[in-house]
Amino acid sequence: MWLAYPIKEQIRITDMYSFFEVHFDEGYEFPGEAHNFWECVYIIEGDACVSGNERVYNLTHGSIIFHKPLELHKFIVTGQGGADFLIFSFSAEGPMMPSLEEKVFELSDSQRSIIASMLSFIHARAERMPTPPTGYCSYLEPFQTLPTYSQMLALYLQQLMLSLIEAGEVSSVSSAPDAVIFRRAIRYLNDNIHRQPSVPEIARYSNVSEASIKRLFDKYAGIGIHKYLLKLKMKAAAELLQNGESVSGVAERLGFNSQSYFSRAFKRETGLMPSGLKGNPP
Missing domain, CATH: 2.60.120.10 (Jelly Rolls)
Structure with missing residues:
Protein backbone atom coordinates (compact mmCIF):
# COMPACT_ATOMS: atom_id res chain seq x y z
CA MET A 1 0.00 0.00 0.00
CA SER A 171 24.21 40.60 8.55
CA SER A 172 24.64 42.78 11.62
CA VAL A 173 23.06 46.22 11.80
CA SER A 174 25.32 49.19 11.30
CA SER A 175 27.24 50.41 14.38
CA ALA A 176 27.88 53.85 12.89
CA PRO A 177 27.12 56.63 15.43
CA ASP A 178 24.33 58.12 13.29
CA ALA A 179 22.68 54.71 12.90
CA VAL A 180 22.83 54.07 16.66
CA ILE A 181 21.22 57.45 17.41
CA PHE A 182 18.54 56.82 14.79
CA ARG A 183 17.66 53.45 16.36
CA ARG A 184 17.50 55.10 19.79
CA ALA A 185 15.09 57.74 18.50
CA ILE A 186 12.85 55.12 16.86
CA ARG A 187 12.73 53.12 20.09
CA TYR A 188 11.55 56.28 21.86
CA LEU A 189 8.82 56.81 19.27
CA ASN A 190 7.65 53.22 19.67
CA ASP A 191 7.64 53.56 23.45
CA ASN A 192 5.50 56.69 23.14
CA ILE A 193 3.33 55.64 20.22
CA HIS A 194 0.17 56.34 22.24
CA ARG A 195 0.87 60.09 22.13
CA GLN A 196 2.61 62.72 19.97
CA PRO A 197 6.11 63.46 21.34
CA SER A 198 7.63 66.71 20.10
CA VAL A 199 10.81 67.07 18.07
CA PRO A 200 12.66 68.84 20.93
CA GLU A 201 11.65 66.00 23.28
CA ILE A 202 12.96 63.34 20.88
CA ALA A 203 16.20 65.29 20.34
CA ARG A 204 16.79 65.59 24.10
CA TYR A 205 16.23 61.88 24.60
CA SER A 206 18.65 61.09 21.75
CA ASN A 207 21.27 63.55 23.11
CA VAL A 208 21.49 65.52 19.87
CA SER A 209 20.23 68.85 18.60
CA GLU A 210 16.87 69.28 16.88
CA ALA A 211 18.67 69.95 13.60
CA SER A 212 20.69 66.74 13.97
CA ILE A 213 17.71 64.51 14.70
CA LYS A 214 15.83 65.97 11.72
CA ARG A 215 18.88 65.31 9.53
CA LEU A 216 19.07 61.68 10.66
CA PHE A 217 15.41 61.04 9.82
CA ASP A 218 15.92 62.59 6.42
CA LYS A 219 19.06 60.48 5.89
CA TYR A 220 17.70 57.09 6.98
CA ALA A 221 13.94 57.44 6.51
CA GLY A 222 13.53 60.09 3.82
CA ILE A 223 10.64 61.67 5.73
CA GLY A 224 10.13 63.93 8.73
CA ILE A 225 9.80 62.73 12.32
CA HIS A 226 6.04 63.31 12.61
CA LYS A 227 5.39 61.54 9.32
CA TYR A 228 7.53 58.64 10.53
CA LEU A 229 5.58 58.49 13.79
CA LEU A 230 2.34 58.38 11.83
CA LYS A 231 3.61 55.40 9.86
CA LEU A 232 4.60 53.66 13.11
CA LYS A 233 1.08 54.28 14.40
CA MET A 234 -0.39 52.77 11.23
CA LYS A 235 1.81 49.69 11.60
CA ALA A 236 0.76 49.29 15.24
CA ALA A 237 -2.87 49.83 14.24
CA ALA A 238 -2.70 47.08 11.63
CA GLU A 239 -1.35 44.62 14.20
CA LEU A 240 -4.00 45.57 16.77
CA LEU A 241 -6.78 45.24 14.21
CA GLN A 242 -5.49 41.84 13.15
CA ASN A 243 -5.67 40.76 16.78
CA GLY A 244 -9.34 41.69 16.99
CA GLU A 245 -9.18 45.18 18.50
CA SER A 246 -12.07 47.45 17.51
CA VAL A 247 -11.46 50.45 15.25
CA SER A 248 -12.57 52.85 17.99
CA GLY A 249 -10.33 51.08 20.52
CA VAL A 250 -7.29 51.31 18.23
CA ALA A 251 -7.91 55.00 17.55
CA GLU A 252 -8.05 55.72 21.28
CA ARG A 253 -5.00 53.60 22.15
CA LEU A 254 -2.87 55.36 19.54
CA GLY A 255 -3.86 58.88 20.57
CA PHE A 256 -6.10 59.93 17.68
CA ASN A 257 -8.65 62.63 18.39
CA SER A 258 -11.47 60.73 16.72
CA GLN A 259 -12.25 57.43 15.05
CA SER A 260 -13.08 59.18 11.77
CA TYR A 261 -9.71 60.97 11.67
CA PHE A 262 -7.93 57.68 12.40
CA SER A 263 -9.87 55.89 9.63
CA ARG A 264 -9.01 58.59 7.08
CA ALA A 265 -5.32 58.50 8.05
CA PHE A 266 -5.22 54.70 7.90
CA LYS A 267 -6.83 54.66 4.44
CA ARG A 268 -4.43 57.34 3.19
CA GLU A 269 -1.31 55.56 4.48
CA THR A 270 -2.17 51.92 3.75
CA GLY A 271 -4.77 52.06 0.98
CA LEU A 272 -7.13 50.02 3.18
CA MET A 273 -10.03 50.81 5.48
CA PRO A 274 -9.35 49.70 9.07
CA SER A 275 -12.72 47.95 9.22
CA GLY A 276 -11.65 45.73 6.32
CA LEU A 277 -8.39 44.72 8.00
CA LYS A 278 -9.83 43.27 11.20
CA GLY A 279 -8.67 39.70 11.57
CA ASN A 280 -6.83 39.76 8.21
CA PRO A 281 -3.12 40.18 7.47
CA PRO A 282 -2.08 43.54 5.92
Missing part, protein backbone atom coordinates in the same frame (compact mmCIF):
# COMPACT_ATOMS: atom_id res chain seq x y z
CA TRP A 2 1.22 3.44 -0.88
CA LEU A 3 1.22 6.09 1.83
CA ALA A 4 0.39 9.67 0.93
CA TYR A 5 2.82 12.29 2.21
CA PRO A 6 1.12 15.69 2.05
CA ILE A 7 3.14 18.68 0.88
CA LYS A 8 3.27 21.24 3.66
CA GLU A 9 3.58 24.53 1.83
CA GLN A 10 5.70 26.86 3.96
CA ILE A 11 5.81 29.83 1.58
CA ARG A 12 3.49 30.71 -1.28
CA ILE A 13 3.72 33.84 -3.40
CA THR A 14 0.23 34.99 -4.33
CA ASP A 15 0.84 38.26 -6.22
CA MET A 16 3.70 40.21 -7.78
CA TYR A 17 3.75 44.02 -7.92
CA SER A 18 7.18 44.77 -9.36
CA PHE A 19 10.28 42.97 -10.60
CA PHE A 20 13.19 44.72 -12.26
CA GLU A 21 16.96 45.22 -12.43
CA VAL A 22 18.28 48.76 -12.17
CA HIS A 23 21.56 50.68 -11.84
CA PHE A 24 21.82 53.77 -9.63
CA ASP A 25 24.81 56.12 -9.50
CA GLU A 26 26.76 56.81 -6.33
CA GLY A 27 24.85 59.15 -4.03
CA TYR A 28 21.40 58.19 -5.34
CA GLU A 29 18.79 58.19 -2.55
CA PHE A 30 15.64 56.15 -2.86
CA PRO A 31 12.95 58.03 -0.89
CA GLY A 32 11.38 56.24 2.03
CA GLU A 33 8.15 54.36 1.44
CA ALA A 34 5.92 51.77 3.07
CA HIS A 35 3.19 49.60 1.55
CA ASN A 36 1.02 46.64 2.49
CA PHE A 37 3.11 43.99 0.70
CA TRP A 38 6.66 42.65 0.83
CA GLU A 39 9.63 44.17 -0.97
CA CYS A 40 13.04 42.63 -1.54
CA VAL A 41 16.27 44.41 -2.49
CA TYR A 42 19.24 42.38 -3.74
CA ILE A 43 22.63 44.02 -4.33
CA ILE A 44 24.04 42.55 -7.53
CA GLU A 45 27.13 44.80 -7.51
CA GLY A 46 28.19 47.78 -5.43
CA ASP A 47 27.38 49.06 -1.96
CA ALA A 48 24.36 50.68 -0.35
CA CYS A 49 23.13 51.85 3.03
CA VAL A 50 19.68 50.34 3.51
CA SER A 51 17.23 51.09 6.31
CA GLY A 52 14.15 49.18 7.38
CA ASN A 53 12.20 50.89 10.16
CA GLU A 54 14.86 51.60 12.84
CA ARG A 55 17.46 49.16 11.47
CA VAL A 56 20.32 50.42 9.28
CA TYR A 57 22.59 48.11 7.27
CA ASN A 58 25.67 48.68 5.13
CA LEU A 59 25.19 46.16 2.34
CA THR A 60 27.50 45.01 -0.42
CA HIS A 61 27.23 42.70 -3.44
CA GLY A 62 25.53 39.43 -2.58
CA SER A 63 23.39 40.92 0.20
CA ILE A 64 19.61 40.66 0.16
CA ILE A 65 17.08 42.31 2.47
CA PHE A 66 13.36 41.66 2.87
CA HIS A 67 11.06 44.49 3.93
CA LYS A 68 7.86 43.19 5.49
CA PRO A 69 4.45 44.80 4.85
CA LEU A 70 4.10 48.33 6.27
CA GLU A 71 7.84 48.56 7.00
CA LEU A 72 9.27 51.96 6.12
CA HIS A 73 12.34 51.39 3.94
CA LYS A 74 14.91 53.52 2.14
CA PHE A 75 18.37 53.17 0.63
CA ILE A 76 21.35 55.31 -0.38
CA VAL A 77 23.93 54.16 -2.91
CA THR A 78 27.32 54.50 -1.23
CA GLY A 79 29.74 52.59 -3.49
CA GLN A 80 31.98 54.25 -6.05
CA GLY A 81 30.65 53.58 -9.52
CA GLY A 82 27.14 53.17 -8.21
CA ALA A 83 25.32 49.90 -7.61
CA ASP A 84 23.23 47.35 -9.50
CA PHE A 85 20.03 46.16 -7.84
CA LEU A 86 17.43 43.47 -8.31
CA ILE A 87 14.20 44.72 -6.71
CA PHE A 88 10.89 42.92 -6.51
CA SER A 89 7.72 43.30 -4.46
CA PHE A 90 5.10 40.68 -3.75
CA SER A 91 2.39 39.32 -1.47
CA ALA A 92 2.98 35.96 0.16
CA GLU A 93 1.57 33.67 2.80
CA GLY A 94 2.76 30.68 4.80
CA PRO A 95 4.12 29.88 8.27
CA MET A 96 7.75 30.54 7.26
CA MET A 97 7.25 34.11 6.02
CA PRO A 98 7.93 35.67 9.47
CA SER A 99 11.40 34.09 9.30
CA LEU A 100 12.33 36.65 6.63
CA GLU A 101 11.27 39.67 8.66
CA GLU A 102 13.87 42.18 9.84
CA LYS A 103 16.78 40.24 8.37
CA VAL A 104 19.54 40.65 5.82
CA PHE A 105 21.10 37.57 4.24
CA GLU A 106 24.50 37.07 2.66
CA LEU A 107 23.94 34.69 -0.24
CA SER A 108 25.97 31.53 -0.64
CA ASP A 109 27.21 30.35 -4.03
CA SER A 110 24.25 27.99 -4.38
CA GLN A 111 21.78 30.76 -3.54
CA ARG A 112 23.42 33.09 -6.07
CA SER A 113 23.02 30.29 -8.59
CA ILE A 114 19.26 30.29 -7.96
CA ILE A 115 19.14 34.00 -8.77
CA ALA A 116 21.37 33.53 -11.83
CA SER A 117 19.11 30.75 -13.16
CA MET A 118 16.03 32.86 -12.46
CA LEU A 119 17.44 35.87 -14.30
CA SER A 120 18.50 33.68 -17.22
CA PHE A 121 14.95 32.35 -17.42
CA ILE A 122 13.52 35.88 -17.22
CA HIS A 123 15.88 37.46 -19.75
CA ALA A 124 15.13 34.79 -22.34
CA ARG A 125 11.43 35.62 -22.13
CA ALA A 126 11.33 39.30 -21.27
CA GLU A 127 13.48 40.18 -24.27
CA ARG A 128 10.68 38.89 -26.46
CA MET A 129 8.45 41.65 -25.12
CA PRO A 130 8.35 44.99 -26.94
CA THR A 131 10.23 47.75 -25.08
CA PRO A 132 7.93 50.68 -24.25
CA PRO A 133 8.85 54.24 -25.34
CA THR A 134 10.29 54.96 -21.87
CA GLY A 135 12.93 52.26 -22.38
CA TYR A 136 11.78 50.54 -19.20
CA CYS A 137 10.83 46.90 -19.57
CA SER A 138 9.02 45.38 -16.63
CA TYR A 139 9.85 41.74 -16.02
CA LEU A 140 6.18 41.27 -15.14
CA GLU A 141 4.99 41.99 -18.68
CA PRO A 142 5.18 38.29 -19.73
CA PHE A 143 2.54 37.54 -17.05
CA GLN A 144 -0.01 38.63 -19.64
CA THR A 145 1.17 36.48 -22.55
CA LEU A 146 3.19 33.47 -21.35
CA PRO A 147 1.02 31.00 -19.39
CA THR A 148 3.82 29.34 -17.39
CA TYR A 149 5.87 32.46 -16.68
CA SER A 150 4.28 33.64 -13.42
CA GLN A 151 4.38 30.24 -11.76
CA MET A 152 7.98 29.61 -12.82
CA LEU A 153 9.04 32.99 -11.41
CA ALA A 154 7.20 32.26 -8.16
CA LEU A 155 8.91 28.85 -7.89
CA TYR A 156 12.37 30.40 -8.27
CA LEU A 157 11.60 32.98 -5.60
CA GLN A 158 10.09 30.45 -3.23
CA GLN A 159 13.13 28.20 -3.65
CA LEU A 160 15.40 31.15 -2.87
CA MET A 161 13.48 32.17 0.23
CA LEU A 162 13.29 28.64 1.62
CA SER A 163 17.02 28.23 1.05
CA LEU A 164 17.74 31.49 2.87
CA ILE A 165 15.60 30.52 5.85
CA GLU A 166 17.30 27.14 6.05
CA ALA A 167 20.92 28.20 5.75
CA GLY A 168 21.35 31.95 5.17
CA GLU A 169 23.65 34.10 7.29
CA VAL A 170 22.31 37.30 8.75
